[in-house]
Amino acid sequence: YQRRVHGDFDLNHVFESRMDESTAKSGDLLQVLLKENRYVLEITILAFFVVYVINFFVGKAANQRMAEAWTLAHKEFFSQNFTHVGVNNVANGPLLDQESYSTYKFWASGRVNVNWALVTLEFKRRQDLLSTLVFNLIWPQRDKIIIEVPLSASPPPPIVFAIMRFRNRKKIISANRDISDICHALNVDNLSKQFSVFGEHQETADFLISDQVASALNKYEKFFSLLHVTDQRTFSNEGFILRLEMFADEKFDQVTEASQVFVKMLFHLTDRLANYSLGGSARAKSEKDRQILIERRSKEEHSKRMEEAQKKKEEKLKKLTPEQLRKLEEKETKDRQKKRMKILKA
Secondary structure, three states: OOOOEEOOEEHHHHHHHHHHHHHHHHHHHHHHHHHHHHHHHHHHHHHHHHHHHHHHHHHHHHHHHHHHHHHHHHHHHHHHHOOEEOOOOOOOOOOEEEOOOOEEEEEEEEEOOEEEEEEEEEOOOOOOHHHHHHHHHHOOOOOEEEEEEEEOOOOOOOOEEEEEEHHHHHHHHHHOHHHHHHOEEEOOOOOOOOEEEEEOOHHHHHHHOOHHHHHHHHHOHHHEEEEEEEOOOOOOOOOOEEEEEEEOOOOHHHHHHHHHHHHHHHHHHHHHHOOOOOOHHHHHHHHHHHHHHHHHHHHHHHHHHHHHHHHHHHHHHHOOOHHHHHHHHHHHHHHHHHHHHHHHHO
16 A cells, blocks of 8 residues: 655554554463463362362261271170171271271171171272262262171081162172072062062071061161172172171261161071071972082083183284195194094094
8 A cells, every 4th residue: 555654644654553552462461361371270270189188188087987986886796796806816906907098897706607707888989089079970979888797507508598679689680690590589578668589499588587687677778788698609709608788878877776787687697597407309409400500600611711712713813924824724624634534443
Protein backbone atom coordinates (compact mmCIF):
# COMPACT_ATOMS: atom_id res chain seq x y z
CA TYR A 1 0.00 0.00 0.00
CA GLN A 2 1.08 3.58 -0.43
CA ARG A 3 2.51 5.27 2.57
CA ARG A 4 0.85 8.56 3.53
CA VAL A 5 3.05 11.02 5.32
CA HIS A 6 1.71 14.33 6.69
CA GLY A 7 4.66 16.28 7.90
CA ASP A 8 6.49 14.18 10.45
CA PHE A 9 3.40 12.05 11.17
CA ASP A 10 3.54 8.57 9.53
CA LEU A 11 0.13 6.78 9.79
CA ASN A 12 1.57 3.42 8.73
CA HIS A 13 4.29 3.64 11.32
CA VAL A 14 1.71 4.33 14.00
CA PHE A 15 -0.41 1.38 12.84
CA GLU A 16 2.58 -0.98 12.84
CA SER A 17 3.65 0.22 16.28
CA ARG A 18 0.22 -0.43 17.69
CA MET A 19 0.16 -3.91 16.13
CA ASP A 20 3.54 -4.66 17.65
CA GLU A 21 2.31 -3.48 21.06
CA SER A 22 -0.84 -5.60 20.74
CA THR A 23 1.21 -8.68 19.74
CA ALA A 24 3.61 -8.11 22.62
CA LYS A 25 0.72 -7.78 25.06
CA SER A 26 -0.88 -11.00 23.70
CA GLY A 27 2.43 -12.82 24.08
CA ASP A 28 2.83 -11.51 27.63
CA LEU A 29 -0.73 -12.55 28.46
CA LEU A 30 -0.12 -16.06 27.08
CA GLN A 31 3.05 -16.36 29.17
CA VAL A 32 1.17 -15.20 32.27
CA LEU A 33 -1.60 -17.74 31.64
CA LEU A 34 0.89 -20.55 31.08
CA LYS A 35 2.73 -19.55 34.23
CA GLU A 36 -0.51 -19.47 36.23
CA ASN A 37 -1.56 -22.89 34.82
CA ARG A 38 1.80 -24.29 35.80
CA TYR A 39 1.31 -22.99 39.33
CA VAL A 40 -2.19 -24.46 39.44
CA LEU A 41 -0.85 -27.85 38.29
CA GLU A 42 1.96 -27.77 40.83
CA ILE A 43 -0.43 -26.80 43.63
CA THR A 44 -2.85 -29.57 42.58
CA ILE A 45 -0.08 -32.21 42.59
CA LEU A 46 1.19 -30.98 45.95
CA ALA A 47 -2.33 -30.99 47.42
CA PHE A 48 -2.94 -34.54 46.15
CA PHE A 49 0.35 -35.68 47.66
CA VAL A 50 -0.53 -34.11 51.04
CA VAL A 51 -4.01 -35.70 50.99
CA TYR A 52 -2.50 -39.05 49.96
CA VAL A 53 -0.03 -38.97 52.87
CA ILE A 54 -2.71 -37.95 55.38
CA ASN A 55 -5.06 -40.67 54.07
CA PHE A 56 -2.24 -43.23 54.32
CA PHE A 57 -1.71 -42.66 58.03
CA VAL A 58 -5.43 -42.27 58.83
CA GLY A 59 -6.38 -45.41 56.84
CA LYS A 60 -3.53 -47.47 58.29
CA ALA A 61 -4.50 -46.44 61.83
CA ALA A 62 -8.18 -47.25 61.19
CA ASN A 63 -7.36 -50.81 60.03
CA GLN A 64 -5.02 -51.33 62.94
CA ARG A 65 -7.68 -50.19 65.44
CA MET A 66 -10.20 -52.60 63.92
CA ALA A 67 -7.74 -55.50 64.09
CA GLU A 68 -6.83 -54.74 67.71
CA ALA A 69 -10.51 -54.36 68.65
CA TRP A 70 -11.35 -57.75 67.12
CA THR A 71 -8.42 -59.39 68.93
CA LEU A 72 -9.36 -57.86 72.28
CA ALA A 73 -12.97 -59.03 71.88
CA HIS A 74 -11.97 -62.64 71.07
CA LYS A 75 -8.83 -63.14 73.15
CA GLU A 76 -10.67 -64.55 76.15
CA PHE A 77 -12.57 -67.17 74.15
CA PHE A 78 -9.49 -68.42 72.30
CA SER A 79 -7.40 -68.40 75.48
CA GLN A 80 -10.00 -70.57 77.21
CA ASN A 81 -10.25 -73.03 74.30
CA PHE A 82 -6.62 -73.25 73.11
CA THR A 83 -3.37 -73.85 74.93
CA HIS A 84 -1.53 -71.34 72.76
CA VAL A 85 -2.79 -68.06 71.31
CA GLY A 86 -0.65 -65.67 69.30
CA VAL A 87 2.08 -65.56 66.69
CA ASN A 88 5.01 -67.16 68.53
CA ASN A 89 5.23 -69.82 71.21
CA VAL A 90 6.30 -67.16 73.69
CA ALA A 91 4.43 -66.02 76.78
CA ASN A 92 3.00 -62.52 76.34
CA GLY A 93 4.08 -62.54 72.70
CA PRO A 94 2.29 -60.63 69.92
CA LEU A 95 -1.23 -61.81 69.17
CA LEU A 96 -1.45 -60.45 65.63
CA ASP A 97 0.78 -60.96 62.62
CA GLN A 98 0.53 -57.94 60.33
CA GLU A 99 1.04 -59.07 56.72
CA SER A 100 0.21 -55.65 55.27
CA TYR A 101 -1.52 -52.44 56.28
CA SER A 102 -4.88 -54.09 55.52
CA THR A 103 -4.28 -57.79 56.34
CA TYR A 104 -3.75 -59.29 59.80
CA LYS A 105 -3.53 -62.90 60.97
CA PHE A 106 -4.38 -64.42 64.33
CA TRP A 107 -3.22 -67.94 65.30
CA ALA A 108 -4.32 -70.41 67.95
CA SER A 109 -3.37 -74.05 68.54
CA GLY A 110 -3.81 -76.80 71.08
CA ARG A 111 -7.46 -77.82 71.17
CA VAL A 112 -9.21 -81.15 70.97
CA ASN A 113 -10.55 -82.14 67.53
CA VAL A 114 -8.62 -79.44 65.65
CA ASN A 115 -5.03 -78.99 64.48
CA TRP A 116 -5.01 -75.23 64.74
CA ALA A 117 -7.12 -72.17 63.96
CA LEU A 118 -6.18 -69.29 61.66
CA VAL A 119 -8.17 -66.06 61.53
CA THR A 120 -7.42 -63.69 58.64
CA LEU A 121 -8.67 -60.12 58.92
CA GLU A 122 -8.88 -58.73 55.39
CA PHE A 123 -9.82 -55.06 55.56
CA LYS A 124 -10.28 -52.49 52.82
CA ARG A 125 -7.07 -50.83 51.69
CA ARG A 126 -8.00 -47.65 53.52
CA GLN A 127 -4.39 -46.47 53.46
CA ASP A 128 -4.40 -46.37 49.64
CA LEU A 129 -6.23 -43.28 48.35
CA LEU A 130 -6.30 -44.52 44.73
CA SER A 131 -7.72 -47.85 45.82
CA THR A 132 -10.34 -46.09 47.95
CA LEU A 133 -11.44 -43.49 45.38
CA VAL A 134 -10.88 -45.19 42.00
CA PHE A 135 -10.54 -48.97 42.15
CA ASN A 136 -13.28 -49.30 44.74
CA LEU A 137 -15.77 -47.92 42.19
CA ILE A 138 -14.88 -50.69 39.72
CA TRP A 139 -14.17 -53.55 42.15
CA PRO A 140 -15.98 -52.70 45.41
CA GLN A 141 -14.02 -53.79 48.46
CA ARG A 142 -15.49 -55.24 51.62
CA ASP A 143 -13.98 -55.89 55.00
CA LYS A 144 -13.89 -59.66 55.59
CA ILE A 145 -13.00 -62.06 58.37
CA ILE A 146 -11.95 -65.58 57.34
CA ILE A 147 -11.56 -68.40 59.87
CA GLU A 148 -9.92 -71.70 58.85
CA VAL A 149 -9.88 -74.70 61.16
CA PRO A 150 -8.24 -77.96 60.01
CA LEU A 151 -9.84 -80.90 61.78
CA SER A 152 -7.76 -83.68 63.30
CA ALA A 153 -9.88 -86.70 62.29
CA SER A 154 -7.75 -89.30 60.52
CA PRO A 155 -8.77 -90.61 58.11
CA PRO A 156 -11.26 -87.82 57.40
CA PRO A 157 -14.84 -88.76 56.61
CA PRO A 158 -15.98 -88.21 53.01
CA ILE A 159 -17.76 -84.87 53.22
CA VAL A 160 -18.31 -81.74 51.17
CA PHE A 161 -20.85 -79.35 52.63
CA ALA A 162 -21.48 -75.62 52.27
CA ILE A 163 -23.88 -72.91 53.41
CA MET A 164 -23.78 -69.68 51.42
CA ARG A 165 -25.77 -66.55 50.64
CA PHE A 166 -28.41 -67.33 48.02
CA ARG A 167 -27.46 -64.39 45.80
CA ASN A 168 -23.76 -65.36 45.80
CA ARG A 169 -24.25 -69.09 45.18
CA LYS A 170 -23.24 -69.14 41.48
CA LYS A 171 -19.98 -67.30 42.13
CA ILE A 172 -19.09 -69.49 45.13
CA ILE A 173 -19.93 -72.76 43.39
CA SER A 174 -17.85 -71.86 40.32
CA ALA A 175 -14.91 -70.93 42.57
CA ASN A 176 -15.06 -74.18 44.58
CA ARG A 177 -14.81 -77.23 42.38
CA ASP A 178 -15.60 -79.70 45.11
CA ILE A 179 -19.04 -78.12 45.52
CA SER A 180 -19.72 -77.98 41.77
CA ASP A 181 -18.49 -81.55 41.12
CA ILE A 182 -19.95 -83.44 44.08
CA CYS A 183 -22.75 -81.47 45.74
CA HIS A 184 -26.37 -80.66 45.01
CA ALA A 185 -28.87 -78.34 46.69
CA LEU A 186 -30.34 -79.54 50.00
CA ASN A 187 -33.50 -78.51 51.81
CA VAL A 188 -33.17 -77.01 55.29
CA ASP A 189 -36.41 -75.79 56.84
CA ASN A 190 -35.01 -73.89 59.83
CA LEU A 191 -32.78 -71.57 57.76
CA SER A 192 -33.80 -68.27 56.17
CA LYS A 193 -34.53 -68.22 52.43
CA GLN A 194 -31.49 -65.94 52.09
CA PHE A 195 -29.28 -69.04 52.41
CA SER A 196 -28.46 -71.86 50.02
CA VAL A 197 -27.23 -75.22 51.32
CA PHE A 198 -25.22 -77.65 49.20
CA GLY A 199 -23.98 -81.11 50.13
CA GLU A 200 -23.82 -84.74 49.12
CA HIS A 201 -26.47 -86.12 51.46
CA GLN A 202 -29.49 -84.70 53.22
CA GLU A 203 -28.43 -86.44 56.43
CA THR A 204 -25.31 -84.24 56.52
CA ALA A 205 -27.41 -81.08 56.64
CA ASP A 206 -29.73 -82.59 59.24
CA PHE A 207 -26.75 -83.51 61.41
CA LEU A 208 -24.79 -80.24 61.16
CA ILE A 209 -27.49 -77.57 61.10
CA SER A 210 -28.71 -77.78 64.66
CA ASP A 211 -31.08 -75.22 66.16
CA GLN A 212 -28.04 -73.42 67.60
CA VAL A 213 -26.40 -73.11 64.18
CA ALA A 214 -29.63 -72.07 62.46
CA SER A 215 -30.34 -69.44 65.12
CA ALA A 216 -26.88 -67.87 64.76
CA LEU A 217 -27.06 -67.76 60.97
CA ASN A 218 -30.58 -66.35 60.85
CA LYS A 219 -29.87 -63.65 63.44
CA TYR A 220 -26.65 -62.41 61.83
CA GLU A 221 -27.51 -63.21 58.21
CA LYS A 222 -26.25 -59.85 56.82
CA PHE A 223 -22.72 -60.56 58.12
CA PHE A 224 -22.52 -64.11 56.79
CA SER A 225 -20.82 -65.09 53.52
CA LEU A 226 -19.83 -68.78 53.50
CA LEU A 227 -19.45 -71.88 55.68
CA HIS A 228 -17.54 -74.65 53.89
CA VAL A 229 -16.32 -78.03 55.14
CA THR A 230 -14.46 -80.35 52.77
CA ASP A 231 -12.09 -83.26 52.49
CA GLN A 232 -11.03 -82.30 48.93
CA ARG A 233 -8.13 -79.85 49.49
CA THR A 234 -10.00 -77.21 47.51
CA PHE A 235 -8.61 -74.10 49.19
CA SER A 236 -5.99 -75.66 51.47
CA ASN A 237 -3.49 -78.52 51.60
CA GLU A 238 -5.24 -79.77 54.71
CA GLY A 239 -7.24 -82.95 54.08
CA PHE A 240 -10.18 -82.05 56.32
CA ILE A 241 -10.92 -78.38 56.95
CA LEU A 242 -13.74 -76.09 58.04
CA ARG A 243 -13.81 -72.52 56.73
CA LEU A 244 -16.06 -69.59 57.61
CA GLU A 245 -16.17 -66.24 55.81
CA MET A 246 -18.06 -63.21 57.11
CA PHE A 247 -18.38 -59.56 56.15
CA ALA A 248 -17.10 -56.91 58.54
CA ASP A 249 -18.05 -53.59 56.98
CA GLU A 250 -20.90 -52.63 59.29
CA LYS A 251 -20.42 -50.78 62.59
CA PHE A 252 -17.55 -52.61 64.21
CA ASP A 253 -19.26 -53.23 67.53
CA GLN A 254 -21.98 -55.08 65.59
CA VAL A 255 -19.32 -56.93 63.58
CA THR A 256 -17.61 -58.01 66.81
CA GLU A 257 -20.89 -59.26 68.26
CA ALA A 258 -21.66 -61.30 65.11
CA SER A 259 -18.09 -62.60 64.95
CA GLN A 260 -18.21 -63.82 68.55
CA VAL A 261 -21.39 -65.77 67.80
CA PHE A 262 -19.95 -67.22 64.56
CA VAL A 263 -16.71 -68.27 66.28
CA LYS A 264 -18.64 -70.16 68.96
CA MET A 265 -20.83 -71.71 66.26
CA LEU A 266 -17.74 -72.76 64.30
CA PHE A 267 -16.19 -74.67 67.18
CA HIS A 268 -19.56 -76.16 68.03
CA LEU A 269 -19.45 -77.57 64.49
CA THR A 270 -15.89 -78.87 64.88
CA ASP A 271 -17.03 -80.94 67.84
CA ARG A 272 -20.05 -82.25 65.94
CA LEU A 273 -17.86 -83.15 62.95
CA ALA A 274 -15.62 -85.18 65.25
CA ASN A 275 -18.59 -87.52 65.69
CA TYR A 276 -19.78 -87.33 62.09
CA SER A 277 -20.20 -90.58 60.18
CA LEU A 278 -22.27 -91.69 57.22
CA GLY A 279 -24.45 -94.74 56.92
CA GLY A 280 -23.20 -97.67 54.85
CA SER A 281 -24.97 -96.86 51.56
CA ALA A 282 -24.29 -93.11 51.82
CA ARG A 283 -20.60 -93.68 52.55
CA ALA A 284 -20.30 -96.12 49.65
CA LYS A 285 -21.88 -93.55 47.31
CA SER A 286 -19.52 -90.79 48.53
CA GLU A 287 -16.47 -93.00 48.01
CA LYS A 288 -17.68 -93.99 44.53
CA ASP A 289 -18.26 -90.34 43.61
CA ARG A 290 -14.72 -89.48 44.74
CA GLN A 291 -13.22 -92.28 42.65
CA ILE A 292 -15.11 -91.02 39.59
CA LEU A 293 -13.92 -87.50 40.38
CA ILE A 294 -10.28 -88.61 40.65
CA GLU A 295 -10.48 -90.38 37.27
CA ARG A 296 -12.13 -87.37 35.62
CA ARG A 297 -9.54 -84.93 36.96
CA SER A 298 -6.74 -87.27 35.91
CA LYS A 299 -8.08 -87.30 32.34
CA GLU A 300 -8.42 -83.51 32.38
CA GLU A 301 -4.83 -83.08 33.58
CA HIS A 302 -3.59 -85.51 30.91
CA SER A 303 -5.52 -83.62 28.22
CA LYS A 304 -4.10 -80.34 29.49
CA ARG A 305 -0.54 -81.69 29.35
CA MET A 306 -1.11 -82.95 25.79
CA GLU A 307 -2.40 -79.54 24.69
CA GLU A 308 0.60 -77.79 26.24
CA ALA A 309 2.99 -80.23 24.53
CA GLN A 310 1.25 -79.66 21.18
CA LYS A 311 1.53 -75.87 21.58
CA LYS A 312 5.24 -76.13 22.37
CA LYS A 313 5.73 -78.35 19.32
CA GLU A 314 3.92 -75.88 17.06
CA GLU A 315 6.00 -72.99 18.42
CA LYS A 316 9.17 -74.98 17.80
CA LEU A 317 8.14 -75.80 14.21
CA LYS A 318 7.56 -72.11 13.44
CA LYS A 319 11.23 -71.40 14.19
CA LEU A 320 12.56 -74.09 11.79
CA THR A 321 13.76 -73.38 8.25
CA PRO A 322 12.16 -75.19 5.27
CA GLU A 323 15.18 -77.53 5.08
CA GLN A 324 14.92 -78.38 8.78
CA LEU A 325 11.20 -79.04 8.38
CA ARG A 326 11.87 -81.38 5.45
CA LYS A 327 14.42 -83.38 7.46
CA LEU A 328 12.07 -83.55 10.43
CA GLU A 329 9.24 -84.88 8.25
CA GLU A 330 11.57 -87.53 6.79
CA LYS A 331 12.61 -88.60 10.27
CA GLU A 332 8.99 -88.83 11.45
CA THR A 333 8.09 -90.85 8.34
CA LYS A 334 10.91 -93.32 9.00
CA ASP A 335 9.85 -93.64 12.66
CA ARG A 336 6.28 -94.45 11.61
CA GLN A 337 7.49 -97.06 9.11
CA LYS A 338 9.63 -98.73 11.78
CA LYS A 339 6.63 -98.93 14.12
CA ARG A 340 4.53 -100.51 11.36
CA MET A 341 7.24 -103.10 10.65
CA LYS A 342 7.44 -104.02 14.34
CA ILE A 343 3.65 -104.46 14.44
CA LEU A 344 3.70 -106.63 11.29
CA LYS A 345 6.51 -108.80 12.66
CA ALA A 346 4.67 -109.24 15.93
